Amino acid sequence: MHAAKDTKAKTKAPAKTHEVQPGDNLWKLAREHGCTVADLREANGMTPEDALVIGRDIDVGACIAKGKAARAKLGAAVGSGGDQRRYKVASGDTLSRIARKHHTSVEELRALNDLEGSLIRVGQVLVVPGREPRTIRLLTGQSRGRPTHGWLHDPSRLPHSSHYLRRRPERTYASAHLVDHTLNAIDRARDQHPGLHRLAIGDLSDEDGGPLSGHHSHQSGRDIDIGFYYRQRPANYPKEFARATKDNLDADATWALVEALVRTSGKDGGVEKIFLDYEVQGWLYAAARKDGWSKKRLREVFQYPDGRYAKHGMIRHEPKHDDHLHVRFRCVDADESCK
Ligand SMILES: [Zn+2]
Structure with missing residues (x-):
């Protein structure tokens, strides 16, 4: 209808839609397509109060593109068996604090560890992006x-x-x-x-x-x-x-x-x-x-x-x-x- 708007639309990520099925939720869709829940909401103009409507098409193209970029940034840590470290949850830790400490996002941590919410417990071992440290050789006489x-x-x-x-x-x-x-x-x-x-x-x-x-x-x-x-x-x-x-x-x-x-x-x-x-x-x-x-x-x-x-x-x-x-x-x- 409006030429200017159409031209603009063409420069965006290729539209790829997913029809919402019973049992779908934003976490699941975000994880399946490799982005964060916030990315999905943004691409579809949704606020945190908006629910997924069964049968509605939602745009996952931007999500897929973002997921690719994030994986490249993390050195392919997510979903490809790339570099990953283990982190043991300490007292006082929260998911967001752990994410900050490891320069990743809460969403990536959830995806890496298959977590739905924010509940973690002391002593739990989480996967975080990054290379596993090498063992320090402690030789004597050198x-x-x-x-x-x-x-x-x-x-x-x-x-x-x-x-x-x-x-x-x-x-x-x-x-x-x-x-x-x-x-x-x-x-x-x-x-x-x-x-x-x-x-x-x-x-x-x-x-x-x-x-x-x-x-x-x-x-x-x-x-x-x-x-x-x-x-x-x-x-x-x-x-x-x-x-x-x-x-x-x-x-x-x-x-x-x-x-x-x-x-x-x-x-x-x-x-x-x-x-x-x-x-x-x-x-x-x-x-x-x-x-x-x-x-x-x-x-x-x-x-x-x-x-x-x-x-x-x-x-x-x-x-x-x-x-x-x-x-x-x-x-x-x-x-x-x-x-
Ligand atoms: Zn020196």
Whole structure:
């Protein structure tokens, strides 16, 4: 009837309809077609008060398109046997809190776990999108002595990956637990921020450890230099580190990486310290606050906002660390040769 309206309609998702059958409900239809209940309602101009009318055609085309996009975004986690992790429900958890924590939606969690409502119980194991973390190898005898005066025996190596670039492959040797904790942290950042660009990896240690040119530490396989994530990947990155600015740093994604590293600190061989420019700490601090971390908890993570000489926080200011994180891992508890 109206030409303008017709043209507009053609650019929308292809119309595909479903005739409502007895026993249908919005959850079921959303799950069958891969989108969320909210998507279905939106495509059909329904409010939460509207009931499904048997015999009515509802548009599922937009739902199918949205479902495809969501699956691509989640790394095909939904419905294809793709990457999935398990999460054990803790006291105080709600579905929406778990969804937020894993950067997914309540609808996706319901679909992944075949839940109808919002009732979950403490101790229940839920499937959440993302890669299952690898088991941390806790080998003894690899890291000998101290980071500033030590060496490496029978080293492990950070493998080649499409998720990062090893700038100097001859300096990618380390203790096994550093490699495993680091890979898990990078996976976690990528789970939370699908589509991240490659990360620059600087030096770890060389094959037998010991003094490494350009560094004071990095001698015993417990240090690694890791670049940042950027809103727009700088021209020479990841071949070169790039200085962070308030405008170019992707503070949310970089915080996701730092957060995953910080969370290893309670585990055997986890992160001991991170050296990072004070100003960059401030930008990540803001991202962490936005992410729901309290000021009290962040006091254990950052020196910010108490100045670059503050004596708290596992992240400490170091000059010339405005283009990478220098991450130091602890010794494996049972390893007596590691200092
Ligand atoms: Zn370093």
